[in-house]
Amino acid sequence: MGEVTASLPPDLHPHTYPWFVASKYNLPPVFYLDLWPAGQSMVVIADVGVAESVAVRPSFPKSRSVREVMAKMLGDDNIVIAEGDTWKRLRAMFNPGFSSKHIMSFLPSIVDEVEVFRAKLKEWASQDNKVVRLEDQITYLTVDIISKVVLNHPLNSQKNSKNDLVDGIRIMGNWVGTRSSSNLLKRFSPRVFLNGPWYFRPKIDNYINNVLDQRLKNPSPSDFDSISSSGRKGRKRNLIDLALDVFISEADPVFRERLLPQVATFVFAGHDTTSSTLCWAYHLLARNPHALAALRAEHSAVLGPDPAAAPALLRTSPHLLNELPYTLAAIRETLRLFPPASTIREAPSLSATIRDPASGAPLPAAPTEDTMVWVLHSCIHRSEALWGPTVHDFLPERFLPAPRNVDPRPGKGGGGGGGDELPWPENAWRPFERGPRNCIGQELALVEARAVLALTAREFDVRAAYDRVGALAGDGSTWEARATSADALQEVWGDPAYQILQATAKPRDGMPAVVSFAKEV
Numbered sequence: 351m352g353e354v355t356a357s358l359p360p361d362l363h364p365h366t367y368p369w370f371v372a373s374k375y376n377l378p379p380v381f382y383l384d385l386w387p388a389g390q391s392m393v394v395i396a397d398v399g400v401a402e403s404v405a406v407r408p409s410f411p412k413s414r415s416v417r418e419v420m421a422k423m424l425g426d427d428n429i430v431i432a433e434g435d436t437w438k439r440l441r442a443m444f445n446p447g448f449s450s451k452h453i454m455s456f457l458p459s460i461v462d463e464v465e466v467f468r469a470k471l472k473e474w475a476s477q478d479n480k481v482v483r484l485e486d487q488i489t490y491l492t493v494d495i496i497s498k499v500v501l502n503h504p505l506n507s508q509k510n511s512k513n514d515l516v517d518g519i520r521i522m523g524n525w526v527g528t529r530s531s532s533n534l535l536k537r538f539s540p541r542v543f544l545n546g547p548w549y550f551r552p553k554i555d556n557y558i559n560n561v562l563d564q565r566l567k568n569p570s571p572s573d574f575d576s577i578s579s580s581g582r583k584g585r586k587r588n589l590i591d592l593a594l595d596v597f598i599s600e601a602d603p604v605f606r607e608r609l610l611p612q613v614a615t616f617v618f619a620g621h622d623t624t625s626s627t628l629c630w631a632y633h634l635l636a637r638n639p640h641a642l643a644a645l646r647a648e649h650s651a652v653l654g655p656d657p658a659a660a661p662a663l664l665r666t667s668p669h670l671l672n673e674l675p676y677t678l679a680a681i682r683e684t685l686r687l688f689p690p691a692s693t694i695r696e697a698p699s700l701s702a703t704i705r706d707p708a709s710g711a712p713l714p715a716a717p718t719e720d721t722m723v724w725v726l727h728s729c730i731h732r733s734e735a736l737w738g739p740t741v742h743d744f745l746p747e748r749f750l751p752a753p754r755n756v757d758p759r760p761g762k763g764g765g766g767g768g769g770d771e772l773p774w775p776e777n778a779w780r781p782f783e784r785g786p787r788n789c790i791g792q793e794l795a796l797v798e799a800r801a802v803l804a805l806t807a808r809e810f811d812v813r814a815a816y817d818r819v820g821a822l823a824g825d826g827s828t829w830e831a832r833a834t835s836a837d838a839l840q841e842v843w844g845d846p847a848y849q850i851l852q853a854t855a856k857p858r859d860g861m862p863a864v865v866s867f868a869k870e871v
């Protein structure tokens with residue numbers, strides 16, 4: 351392990367290391383990793399069949415370490431860590447609010463927020479070579495969107511980035527990264543205490559409580575009308591309305607107390623993974639001109655030649671978002687290469703339920719007491735055995751239906767026009783996990799990501815600029831506390847952009863980037 355860590359950046363996300371360990375020692379797709387004293391020992395699951403028998407049938411409970419962190423950050427019994435009947439009731443209450451039809455009814459509000467972001471891109475592109483922290487900026491966009499979807503509350507953090515909710519959630523994300531750091535000095539530094547939930551949770555709770563008070567006093571605000579996906583005007587139901595329905599029908603006396611952690615969880619889980627995904631999408635598109643060209647061509651074909659007319663068109667014809675298969679494929683491919691999350695479970699004993707992936711025989715004794723059972727998306731998504739020799743390449747085509755699911759790059763088996771069919775193994779794409787505890791917000795994430803790319807990718811080139819990270823020193827971002835040391839190794843898979851742990855997996859240093867007006871690719 352020491353040799354592997356020495357060859358990688360010290361702040362690399364813990365979910366990336368096992369891939370390198372497995373490759374170096376040619377390990378099977380299920381193996382133990384003992385990280386003591388730096389962390390809890392774990393069973394790494396990089397086999398799709400075994401992943402299914404941990405997360406899908408049956409679906410084992412979330413691991414103790416995840417429960418502890420999430421409870422501290424967002425409150426006990428929040429939907430991500432709740433189990434049994436408590437979880438079932440919450441999931442049933444909120445599922446309808448995340449159906450694709452329901453999510454599409456929010457598209458006009460999403461487009462409004464993307465327009466604010468688009469104006470900012472325009473401003474940055476007009477300033478010669480300005481460097482921005484892309485992750486910060488996209489987070490303001492995604493947190494504003496989730497606040498509208500959950501609470502119908504305009505956070506306006508894109509226009510004024512400071513408020514207790516956004517600051518608190520971001521600084522606590524930092525706390526998660528530092529408290530799990532393999533650097534023990536960092537892990538036990540006073541900063542960990544000061545940036546932790548002890549200080550920020552009350553602020554976050556207070557902010558949400560104030561919004562909830564207003565909402566509960568006024569359950570039917572007049573600004574609820576929206577254009578539905580069918581084009582009809584109707585009343586949009588925020589997640590909070592769905593919860594209110596249950597409150598009214600069941601007269602639940604502890605409703606308010608239980609609602610707070612759910613709202614905090616939706617705001618947290620609903621912005622940060624989507625924001626990283628968009629950073630990676632811009633980055634990968636910039637590095638892969640063939641994909642950027644195909645994406646732009648699709649936008650022109652479906653949304654018309656004038657990018658400035660696209661926001662109005664999407665507001666009145668939300669269904670057009672479903673006619674962008676290449677854009678969706680590009681987002682799926684982004685999530686394959688840079689999955690922002692995964693699932694860590696607690697299984698009583700793996701031998702009781704799972705079979706050896708190679709022989710199909712029951713596993714020999716595989717004790718899992720006090721062990722994290724980690725379905726590792728970063729290993730499954732980068733397995734050459736599953737995805738073939740192009741596993742590290744960005745090829746959205748693999749997610750297109752036949753006959754378009756071929757490698758389009760010259761010389762790849764098709765005599766200059768592409769030709770090799772790209773594998774997409776069943777169940778091996780699992781960024782939202784699968785089974786009953788899969789991501790409730792996946793439809794929202796995919797709608798948001800498509801809307802952002804559809805309304806910005808044609809007009810702007812957005813490029814990571816790690817060589818300019820110094821220009822961001824002193825910018826007051828929460829990223830400053832985690833700035834990568836200039837002496838440290840700064841590349842993984844030949845890319846200066848790699849994932850670090852900051853609540854979820856985020857691009858290091860918040861992805862310094864330069865925005866310019868689009869050139870032909």
Ligand code: HEM
Nearest residue numbers: 430616619620623624691692693782783787789790791795
């Ligand atoms: C690209 C964006 C996203 C990714 C990659 C992602 C990924 C995941 C994953 C892997 C899980 C399973 C976690 C586990 O088993 O411990 C999960 C669960 C969850 N996600 Fe997401 N997520 C995304 C966006 C969202 C959004 C927009 C929301 C909106 C509120 C959301 C809300 C949740 C919730 C509430 C759960 C827990 C569901 C349950 O246990 O019933 N996520 N997500």
